[in-house]
Amino acid sequence: MKKKIIALFLFATLMLGLTACSEAEAEATKLVIAARGGSHVDAMNAVKEKFEQENNVTIEILGLEGADLKQKISLDSKNATASYDLIMADDPWMPELCEAEIFANLDELGVSGDEDFESASLNLGKYPYATGKLYALPFSGNVQLFFYNKEIFSSEGLDVPTSWEEVLSAAKEISETEGHIGYAVRGQQGNPIVSDFLPVYWAFGGSVFNDDWTAAFNNETGIDALNMYIELYNAGANYEKADIVSSVSEGSAGMSLGWPSWYISGENASAEYAPIPSKAYNSSMESSTGMIGNWMMGVTNNSVNKEIAAKFLTYITSSEIQKEMVNFGGVPTRKSVYLDEELIAKNKHFPIQLEALTNSVARPRTPKWSEVETILGAELSAALAGTKSVEDALAAAEVEINALMQ
Amino acid sequence: MKKQIVFHHIMTLPTILILAFLTLFPIIYTVYYSLTDFYYLSLASSTYIGLDNYIKILNDDIFRLSLRNTLKFMFFAVIIETFLGLVMALIIQNKKKRVAKIYRILFLLPTLLPPVTVALIWQMMLSNSRGVINQLLSYIGLGPYNWLQDVQLAMPSIILIDVWQWSPFAFLLIYAAIQTVPKTQYEAAMIDGASWGAKFIYITIPNISQAIFVVILLRTIDTFRLFDKVNILTKGGPANTTTTITQYIYQNGVNNLKVGYGSAVSILMVLMVLLLSSVYIKRAFGENNG
Amino acid sequence: MHNRYRLISKLTEHLIIIWTLFPIYWMVNIAIQSTRLENRVSLIPISLTWKNFQRLFVEEEFASAMMNSFIVTVVALSISLFIGLTCAYILARSRFKYPVKPLLLLWILLVRIIPPITFALPLYIQMNSYNLLQTKIPIIAAHVLLNVPLVIWVMMGFFKTIPRELEESAKVDGATEWQLFTKVMVPVVLPGIAAVAIFGFMMSWNEYLYGVIFVQSPGQFTVPLKLATLNSEQELIEWGKVASGGIVSMIPVTFFMIGMQKFLIQGLTAGSVKE
Numbered sequence: 001m002k003k004k005i006i007a008l009f010l011f012a013t014l015m016l017g018l019t020a021c022s023e024a025e026a027e028a029t030k031l032v033i034a035a036r037g038g039s040h041v042d043a044m045n046a047v048k049e050k051f052e053q054e055n056n057v058t059i060e061i062l063g064l065e066g067a068d069l070k071q072k073i074s075l076d077s078k079n080a081t082a083s084y085d086l087i088m089a090d091d092p093w094m095p096e097l098c099e100a101e102i103f104a105n106l107d108e109l110g111v112s113g114d115e116d117f118e119s120a121s122l123n124l125g126k127y128p129y130a131t132g133k134l135y136a137l138p139f140s141g142n143v144q145l146f147f148y149n150k151e152i153f154s155s156e157g158l159d160v161p162t163s164w165e166e167v168l169s170a171a172k173e174i175s176e177t178e179g180h181i182g183y184a185v186r187g188q189q190g191n192p193i194v195s196d197f198l199p200v201y202w203a204f205g206g207s208v209f210n211d212d213w214t215a216a217f218n219n220e221t222g223i224d225a226l227n228m229y230i231e232l233y234n235a236g237a238n239y240e241k242a243d244i245v246s247s248v249s250e251g252s253a254g255m256s257l258g259w260p261s262w263y264i265s266g267e268n269a270s271a272e273y274a275p276i277p278s279k280a281y282n283s284s285m286e287s288s289t290g291m292i293g294n295w296m297m298g299v300t301n302n303s304v305n306k307e308i309a310a311k312f313l314t315y316i317t318s319s320e321i322q323k324e325m326v327n328f329g330g331v332p333t334r335k336s337v338y339l340d341e342e343l344i345a346k347n348k349h350f351p352i353q354l355e356a357l358t359n360s361v362a363r364p365r366t367p368k369w370s371e372v373e374t375i376l377g378a379e380l381s382a383a384l385a386g387t388k389s390v391e392d393a394l395a396a397a398e399v400e401i402n403a404l405m406q
Numbered sequence: 407m408k409k410q411i412v413f414h415h416i417m418t419l420p421t422i423l424i425l426a427f428l429t430l431f432p433i434i435y436t437v438y439y440s441l442t443d444f445y446y447l448s449l450a451s452s453t454y455i456g457l458d459n460y461i462k463i464l465n466d467d468i469f470r471l472s473l474r475n476t477l478k479f480m481f482f483a484v485i486i487e488t489f490l491g492l493v494m495a496l497i498i499q500n501k502k503k504r505v506a507k508i509y510r511i512l513f514l515l516p517t518l519l520p521p522v523t524v525a526l527i528w529q530m531m532l533s534n535s536r537g538v539i540n541q542l543l544s545y546i547g548l549g550p551y552n553w554l555q556d557v558q559l560a561m562p563s564i565i566l567i568d569v570w571q572w573s574p575f576a577f578l579l580i581y582a583a584i585q586t587v588p589k590t591q592y593e594a595a596m597i598d599g600a601s602w603g604a605k606f607i608y609i610t611i612p613n614i615s616q617a618i619f620v621v622i623l624l625r626t627i628d629t630f631r632l633f634d635k636v637n638i639l640t641k642g643g644p645a646n647t648t649t650t651i652t653q654y655i656y657q658n659g660v661n662n663l664k665v666g667y668g669s670a671v672s673i674l675m676v677l678m679v680l681l682l683s684s685v686y687i688k689r690a691f692g693e694n695n696g
Numbered sequence: 697m698h699n700r701y702r703l704i705s706k707l708t709e710h711l712i713i714i715w716t717l718f719p720i721y722w723m724v725n726i727a728i729q730s731t732r733l734e735n736r737v738s739l740i741p742i743s744l745t746w747k748n749f750q751r752l753f754v755e756e757e758f759a760s761a762m763m764n765s766f767i768v769t770v771v772a773l774s775i776s777l778f779i780g781l782t783c784a785y786i787l788a789r790s791r792f793k794y795p796v797k798p799l800l801l802l803w804i805l806l807v808r809i810i811p812p813i814t815f816a817l818p819l820y821i822q823m824n825s826y827n828l829l830q831t832k833i834p835i836i837a838a839h840v841l842l843n844v845p846l847v848i849w850v851m852m853g854f855f856k857t858i859p860r861e862l863e864e865s866a867k868v869d870g871a872t873e874w875q876l877f878t879k880v881m882v883p884v885v886l887p888g889i890a891a892v893a894i895f896g897f898m899m900s901w902n903e904y905l906y907g908v909i910f911v912q913s914p915g916q917f918t919v920p921l922k923l924a925t926l927n928s929e930q931e932l933i934e935w936g937k938v939a940s941g942g943i944v945s946m947i948p949v950t951f952f953m954i955g956m957q958k959f960l961i962q963g964l965t966a967g968s969v970k971e
Contacts, residue, residue, distance in 0.1 A: 032912075032913065037924075038925055038926075038931055039931060042755070060913055060914060061914065062911070062913060063914065064924075065927060065928075067661060068908045068924070070661075071660070071663075071909070072908075072909070074446060074447055075446070075820060075909075078446070079824060083912050097447075099449075100447035100448070101449065102447075187644070188554075188555060188641060188643055188644070189640065189641050189642055189643020189644055189645065189646070190641035190642070190643065192641075237534060237535070237552075238552055239533070239534050239535060240529070240533060240554070241932070241933075242530070242533060242536070242933060243533045243534050243536055243537075245932060246535070246536050247535050247536070252535065253535075259931075261932070368662075370661060370662055371658075374657050377641070378468070378642070378643070378645065381643045381644045381645045382644075382645035385556075385644045385645045386557075387645045388645075409873070410873060413873040413874070414786050414794070417783060417785060418782070418783045418786050418787070418800070420778070420782065420783070421779045421782070421783035421804075421844060421848070422783075422800070424779060424841070424844065425803060425807065425841075425844075428819070428837055428841045429803075431818055431822050432815045432818035432822070433806075435817075435818035435821070436814055436818065490712075493708065493712070497705075497708075497709050497712065507957055511950070511954060511957070512713065512716060513712075514953055515716065515946070515950070516716060516719070516720070517895075517898060518946050519902070519942055519945070519946055520901075520902040520919065520920050520923055520945050521902060521904065522920060522923050522924055522927065523923060523938065523939075523941065523942030526927065526933065526935075526938050526942075527719055527722065527726075527938075527939070527942065528719065530722075530935060531719060541739075570716070570719065575895065578895070579850065579891055581960070582854075582890065582891040583853075583854075585961060586854070586884070616856065616857060617853060619853070620850055623849070624808075624846070624849065624850075627809050631809075633813070634904070638927065652813065655813055655814070656813060659813075660813050665817060668814070672810065672811060672813070675811065676806065676809050676810055680806075
């Protein structure tokens, strides 16, 4: 028994020793990319070989879940030598990360944000937003669209709604049929409900903040929009993402907002799509709406391979490579890719998506956005659940957010 | 005599060394930064603000709510899990060897799954329109229920999932304890003509009381730390009904890298758990010093 | 009366089995069907496929993740058991006035109470400063940290139930302290050891938080990290991969648990020694 224990312990120590040795240094330079796991990683892995060969580098891509990615790139930014040469960031993180000087200035590295990039996407990579220097390029161009079920619409004789008033009346009509719900709301507290509600609010002409960063939603516009949202819920149901997609696709729900990648893959779209209604009532003015949700990519400030990393960044966001990545689930950010005839044939939604990008709205550019989103998410959830009145919820959110922004 | 003392010290030395190496710095770090406004990404250095963090936390309605939620969750989860664990252990007691072996394996399966998988599978089962639970309920005319997004049902759903996942933990510890009860005690009782109930009350329970104790203590501590299910399934909602303390820490300290604030909440939480388990601790210390 | 009691007990038993196994059945159900989100997954599997498992290994490089998980788990568990058992034994049975004992107990409890989130950042900083991040040492150390308090607290309980007579009779037979520990004490508490070993293995195998904070390159991924990337915001969750991932992940743990089964019941013979 004693011998067994000693043997086990020796074995354990041996294993420890073996596995403790770091990997041998590669001959060629190594670029490490910290990325959002899933299709982004797949797409990059599919197209990186050419660059690797031409430049004698090996490229390693670390795919992580969203919140983890943010944590890791934040932690690594304070290290003397970077573990990651290139990093991906969700666009709402840009203000916070730029303020912390995590990104290297791309202008100085010879990377240009040329005209072909969709401007709404490109602006996200500049700090300050839209006017400042370039710190990241848009890598993946996601934007919200409006989705509806064709069968329901044709059987009820409905037209594609162009205002939220129409959405509501359509929803009510659809709900009258047994087993159908009109509109699927994504009401989970936090990012889901905020992403689901803001397009409605924006279509009503509202904005989250005033120019001086005080809360701008506790007013008639905000109350109107939130009431509309709750009425949509009453003429429908509160589902989470998988349910929304399946019910709109199957035909048990009429309409919802969503990200294209939920419904569309290549040629196949499981539901019809349209731009998000951009006005509140038929008589209202149109406003930009549709939340833009791009993944940006930049070079880290503490990288030791900045030049090569910058070169890769140019490569991976080039028109040619973006076209290739579409085949692996990539989402373009360049106009030339969206307007490419061959690709449009295989991805019929591209023109509409480009239009949606042009008319999209970015989430407010503040480093404190994630905290703002938490507060809004909680209050909106309370209003939806009925534990607070619409007025109370918005008022409470205003107070908290103003306190936060000071 | 001296040899024994040396032996005793050698036996505890590895643990002390490892704990020292791995926990001293983090504990000091946490305590220190809880008294500052440290924001990890800040370009400026942090400033000392004394107990400001603590005061802010205690005044935060959401923190107080998260505390209530956590206590509620802890209370129900611990009681149900311990009880179920006991029932499961007793079920196997009366089985034949081979059958018992299979039962043991089956009962343990929920605990073996990765937490992410457990959360996602239950999310799918509980989903509003496509979930199999609602489907089954519809056959008997009930539902559909919006399990994870209804203000009344969200917390019970989380409790349900936790009970499913961790009752096997209680089961295994209690079962192992039952195994160490000397058979001769049962034999003697049988000779005396004791009923099943009497055997249970006077033999089984006293012998496994230590294990039940440990189960309650460990589950109390663990349920207080409930995080991943809430983070994946409800993000603390709806309307903050499932926001637990660790979720609060995550949102306010980890996610936005406000290390100062987050550290302060952690310390408050630790103090609270120590308070809750003080009964058990005193008992453990009391016995040990005997 | 007796019959009604039996009926209730049978009913309870069946309910618990259904309750325990249904979600797992459901998971297997999803994994072996070609699930497209539009269709409801049928209650009974109809169109069977191995595709989900295939895709898991091809697309997600699951095999290397399993290897990493395996190394980390086995090493961490071995270390935890060794140092945990030795320490628990002393804390439970030592007759000597051990002045630091309450402090040590409190410390161990504290380590268990503190949420791992809190320790994650400082440990990262610490390991980074020692330049260990490229190795497996940080994650193994973190797992030992997570496991040891459980081992100690549970095994203390088990060690305490051993009667003094056993100890004395062994000493009369001329056993040294170490022999007393290994040949007498440990065998008696084997069920407890088996239990904490199962939990330790499972905890380490499924551990996510420290895994993600210490990982630096894709080659270092453990199984939970791979599974986490399947949960996406802007994309649909691929339920097939989630389910098959869960099942494959569960297999090694299950095997380990089955292996430990015989130690769980060994106490039956040891129990007679107690008298």
